[in-house]
Amino acid sequence: MARTPSCDKKSGMRKGTWTAEEDRKLIAYVTRYGCWNWRQLPKFAGLSRCGKSCRLRWLNYLRPNIKRGNFTQEEEELIIRMHKKLGNRWSTIAAELPGRTDNEVKNHWHTSLKKRAIDNIVTNEETKSTQGRCVSNYQITLPANSQISDTNGPLSPFSSSSELSSTSSDHNSTALDDFGFLDSFIEDVDESFWLHNLSNKPSGIVQNHTTESFVMDNDFGSFLDAYNESTVDSFWTQPYEVDMSHVPTELLIPLSMESENFSIVYDKDIWS
DNA sequence: AAATCAGACAACCGCTCCCGA
DNA sequence: TTCGGGAGCGGTTGTCTGATT
Numbered sequence: 305m306a307r308t309p310s311c312d313k314k315s316g317m318r319k320g321t322w323t324a325e326e327d328r329k330l331i332a333y334v335t336r337y338g339c340w341n342w343r344q345l346p347k348f349a350g351l352s353r354c355g356k357s358c359r360l361r362w363l364n365y366l367r368p369n370i371k372r373g374n375f376t377q378e379e380e381e382l383i384i385r386m387h388k389k390l391g392n393r394w395s396t397i398a399a400e401l402p403g404r405t406d407n408e409v410k411n412h413w414h415t416s417l418k419k420r421a422i423d424n425i426v427t428n429e430e431t432k433s434t435q436g437r438c439v440s441n442y443q444i445t446l447p448a449n450s451q452i453s454d455t456n457g458p459l460s461p462f463s464s465s466s467e468l469s470s471t472s473s474d475h476n477s478t479a480l481d482d483f484g485f486l487d488s489f490i491e492d493v494d495e496s497f498w499l500h501n502l503s504n505k506p507s508g509i510v511q512n513h514t515t516e517s518f519v520m521d522n523d524f525g526s527f528l529d530a531y532n533e534s535t536v537d538s539f540w541t542q543p544y545e546v547d548m549s550h551v552p553t554e555l556l557i558p559l560s561m562e563s564e565n566f567s568i569v570y571d572k573d574i575w576s
Numbered sequence: 577a578a579a580t581c582a583g584a585c586a587a588c589c590g591c592t593c594c595c596g597a
Numbered sequence: 598t599t600c601g602g603g604a605g606c607g608g609t610t611g612t613c614t615g616a617t618t
Contacts (some may be wrong), residue, residue: 314605319610321587356589357605359605364586364587407587408585412584415583415584
């Protein structure tokens, strides 16, 4: 299925299909440190990839809450309607489809929706000519709290990943260790890894400063699930205090341990 | 069974935008 | 105000898969 992996001899950077091992390294790194700098990230993550490639792989394939599988009829209709109005602004269109990436939307458009949209136009033209009146097939209906800017600017109210995701001041000194501790948690990176529900009783609490609380089991997979379970915007903008007695010690390495509690600030853009 | 073709999609490339110095 | 670096976006390519001949 995939391209044959190759290597750019000039830069020494690998190209082509990502291997499971590369995926594991990238997931391990980003879940642990965030994407503080895509350009520098591959060096610290132990990847022979350019930052751009890492970013693309994470955003389009590895990040949590990616929605896989066929597009629903509602999704397809929304894509067609928005494309009619906005043109090839895939990131803007994808922003209205939770879990879908711009790349996925773009691919789906080119492979199936484009023809359908053209057919619709042809059908409309035929209807128009036969009935002597214009039939508009397109009408944008957006959620009440959404907005479409006139430029290509991001719609997300959240700041960029580079602003929030770095939490460790001594990042460089700890980043080059291995990620063996994650092996037991990230053995098979597939849909179930990111989406399965918490099934065990919680042994710890990750608490929002405001209203939301999230259970955290004493293993890393559930730790991630606690975050992935949330779709509440406030979750991503509020700092979280974690009772350290329930946090796997491996997770504390890159974080400040000066106080009894520590705060993690996650950037929604990384996770959604 | 083998060859061919179209569809699907992961990934790369080049350009633009944004932000900080 | 200008410039450089990093991130994001959209266009395009390359390869695999399944259907068809």
